[in-house]
Amino acid sequence: MNHFRDFSIKSKLMLAILSILFVSLSAYSAFILAMNYQRNTTTLLNESTLQAHLIADYSITPLLFSDLTGAEEILNKLTSIPNINSAVMYDESGNVFAAYSRDKESPSHQEKINTFIESSQFINNELIISSPVSHNDQIYGAIIFHVSTLAIPKELLEYAFLLFLGMVAIIIFSLLMIYRLQNYITLPIINLAKTAQEISLSEDYSIRAQKMYADEVGHLYDDFNSMLGKIEQRGREREEAETISRTYQAHLERLTNELEERVQNRTGELQESLTNLQSAQSQLIESEKMSALGNLVAGVAHEVNTPLGISITAASIFKNELKTVKNLLDNNKLSKSALEHFIETISEADEILIKNLDRAALLVRNFKKISVDQSSEEKRNFELNEYLLEVISTFKNELKHRPVELKLEFDDKQLLMESYPGAISQIVVNMLQNSLLHGFDYEQEGEIILKTIHKENSVEIIFEDNGKGVEKTVEHKIFEPFITTKRNKGGTGLGLNITYNLVNQQLKGSIKLDTHYENGARFIIEIPYKV
Incomplete structure (x- = not known):
């Protein structure tokens, strides 16, 4: 079958x-x-x-x-x-x-x-x-x-x-009759099949089947020729569309090549501009760091100047008392009371001199440690609260000339860190300077609170001030570079951006602005104990 x-x-x-x-x-x-x-x-x-x-x-x-x-x-x-x-x-x-x-x-x-x-x-x-x-x-x-x-x-x-x-x-x-009559039935179909095969091989859709009879097979011929006409018409339309498409394709390729060339040129220009911008940003960041270090030096110099001045005064007392005792001794007029007065005065001056020289030495040591940390990227072990006190001691000069009080609310526990102290000192200085510059007018009274809060594997460092707060227009972009409201008053717009990068990249922590704080500005920094 x-x-x-x-x-x-x-x-x-x-x-x-x-x-x-x-x-x-x-x-x-x-x-x-x-x-x-x-x-x-x-x-x-x-x-x-x-x-x-x-x-x-x-x-x-x-x-x-x-x-x-x-x-x-x-x-x-x-x-x-x-x-x-x-x-x-x-x-x-x-x-x-x-x-x-x-x-x-x-x-x-x-x-x-x-x-x-x-x-x-x-x-x-x-x-x-x-x-x-x-x-x-x-x-x-x-x-x-x-x-x-x-x-x-x-x-x-x-x-x-x-x-x-x-x-x-x-x-x-019957065979003879079938053989004779089948040509009337099968011959048109066979001829139609041959025509279809010829068209398939030559792909010439202009060929038409020659109709033999007006019966059902004849209608099939008519439909077949009609279909060929439609295919031929669509073929012409396709060729026209392909010609138009090739023209547009060539035009598009030419435009694409021109665009690619322009893009390459523009990309080169943008790359050069980006390199220059990154270089300028690096220079500004370094300038910001040097500015912070300069402020640190100025503050330390002012702090050291007071004990050194007192020490010079004490040394002058030494000189004057020695000179007086020597004159009395040369004239044989040195009495017991004069000697006792000399010894008492020398003892007091010595105590003052030693005390102020020790204070100056401590300031110099703290300055040395902070300046070395800020210029170094080495990781070491330290206790956070003690280190923050050292950083703040170098910053007191900034606060002396402003009616702003710095309050410390440190956690009672020892906060032992294995981290980068230089980055932390840079962050503290940047945040304090940011509060002084943006939170208060020069003569405005206020307070800054520095808190540390122990958590399981990390510590929170919170900076709060009761100043002007952060404008709503810059809340969402406050950590972006060159964002500042004091463009012509000493602000570079890099302080918080540097702080953000130090916290997130070097210390592997996070920093955020508390937008629900209504009494000023509140920044929350969370960093791990071990980086």
Whole structure:
């Protein structure tokens, strides 16, 4: 069945017609043969029954008078009927009275019978007919024929052969007619398939199928040619669109190349500008750091100047008292009271000198430590609260000239750090300077609170002031570079940006502005104990 699908239309059509024709003729022949068999059987039965009745009528006299010779003469007349194999005449007692057999060597059926009724039945290849011999309802005996039925299948076979010859003739004639007529059906389809194949190979959609007839296949030709026309039209439109597309593509490529060239040039300019900007930013950051360090130096210098001045005064007292004692000693006028006064004065001056020199030395040491930390990026261990006190001691000069008080609220626990102290000192200085510069006018009173709060793995450093606070317009961008409200009053806009980068990048912490704080400005810095 699968191979049938691959046959040509011509072959499929021929096979389909022949199959239908063969099945129809076979069914018709079977029907005719069945009818003939039925007719022949009925004819044989009717003729044999009629012959049995005739022989029965002729047998009345021989049976009535026990004329055996007459009975045999009557039965021998059956010789002219070739399909009767044998016949037996029975008397009224059911005994065989006379018998006839076509085959002399095969005896006829001569069994005694008990009933005298009209009957017929087919057994094996024989028709057995029983006909009673009677007259005026008086039974004198019976006649039984054994009729051969072999002639019936022989006749059917001969008739079937004739039907077969007729079928062959009809099929041959049909083949000739199909072969002749199929060109009207399959040839247009084959030509259409060849045209489609030609178009497929050449891709020439201007080719048209030549219509042969105005039937359904002709309509198929019309639709096929219409489809080719649409494809050809779309092909032309596609070619036109592709031509336009190539033109635009070339134009677009030219514009793209020009744009890429411009972008490259602009990128180079931007890269150069960015390099210059980064260089300028680095310089500003360094300038900011140096400014902070300069402020630190100025503050330390001012702080050191006071104890050094007192120390110089104490040294002058030493000099004057020594000079006075020497004059008294040279003139032999040194008294005990004068000596005691000298010793007491020298002791007081010595105590003042030592105390102020120690203070100056402490300031110098703190300055050295802070300045080294600020210029170094090394990590070390330190206690945060103590270190913040050292940083603040170098910043007191900034606060002396301003009516602003610095309050310290340190956590009671030891805050042991393994971090970068230079970054922390830079952050503290930047935040204090930011409060002084932006939070208060020069003569405005106020306070700055520096807090430390211990947490599990980190510490919070909080800077609070009760100054002007942060303007709403700059809250969201306060840590961006060059953002300042004191552009012409000493602000560079880098202090908080430097602080932000130090906290996030170097100290791995975070810094945020508390926008809900309403009494000034509040910055919360959280850094880990160990970086």
